[in-house]
Amino acid sequence: MDLKKIAAISGKPGLFKVVKPTRSGVIVESLDEKKRKVVVGATSRMSVLKEVSIYTTDEEGSVPLADVILKIYNDYKLDVGLDSKASSNELMSFLKDIVPNYDEEKVYVSDVKKLVSWYNIIVKYTPETLEELANGVHDEDTEETGEEEVAKEEAKVAEKEAKPAAKKTSAKAKKDQEETKETPKKKPAAKKTAAKKTSKTAEKSDASKETAKKGETKTAAKKKATKTKASEKDA
Structure with a gap:
């Protein structure tokens, strides 16, 4: 066992074998008959013998x-x-x-x-x-020194924890894309409706103009007939 895997912990007697890092600190095992495993928190002072x-x-x-x-x-x-x-x-x-x-x-x-x-x-x-x-x-x-090895192991733990989160995000994004594809597009339909309304309005406008023209023609004809009758009376 290399000295980078053996540590002394402030406030605890004896030496400990560095097992592996965790989210809350480092797991160590006592170098004695009991071989007790404990988690050393980030606030505890741990000295790897390689660094002493x-x-x-x-x-x-x-x-x-x-x-x-x-x-x-x-x-x-x-x-x-x-x-x-x-x-x-x-x-x-x-x-x-x-x-x-x-x-x-x-x-x-x-x-x-x-x-x-x-x-x-x-x-x-x-x-x-x-x-x-x-x-x-x-x-x-x-x-590698003890601190470098612990840092490397912590990076591996963080990477493993990040992968499930990335997968969930990817799955959610995929689901959102599928829902977006399935949602019917309403805007083109609205344009068609607007186009139909415009066409009908134009037709009504043309019909109104034609009716107005006919009315003007009839009025002019009546006026002409009236003038003709008046001329005949005078004669």
Whole structure:
């Protein structure tokens, strides 16, 4: 197991194996006999061991925890000869042996207690991690960091959740298109009706004009007949 899959959680003792991310956080499993699985929320402080380092006084300013654990393994193998309950002098002397240039102002006894405790847990529950470190199985240049892997898994979860929503939207759009196709077009019918009304109105108008002309013709004929009779009387 790579150190990017092992994490420490603030407020919780021991170490945890990172299982997978969820919508509300990350599922982890305790590295002990119980192997309890819990969900660590986004507000909880979780430190992946791959990202942890120890302060030093050199130009780098710190040394990766992975390098420190590898040094302990090379020097002490699977037994460091002490635990987190050792005296402060024993713990600081142990760290001095492993990291001679550690920063005494920034590294505390509590930090060394965690280091010893974490190493003993790894030895007991995932010793293959130490062998992999020694054999260079997990090269930093080719392996993703713990944070990158978690981010990648979260992206996969988000993508899976987005697909059903996209399918629903697509189905709804398709249904709307089908309903639009099935709906009869009323506008052309309205145009035809309007055209018929216009045609009838035009016919009525023409008939009215013709009637008016006939009336004018009759009136003119009557006037002419009246004038003719008047002329005959005068004669």
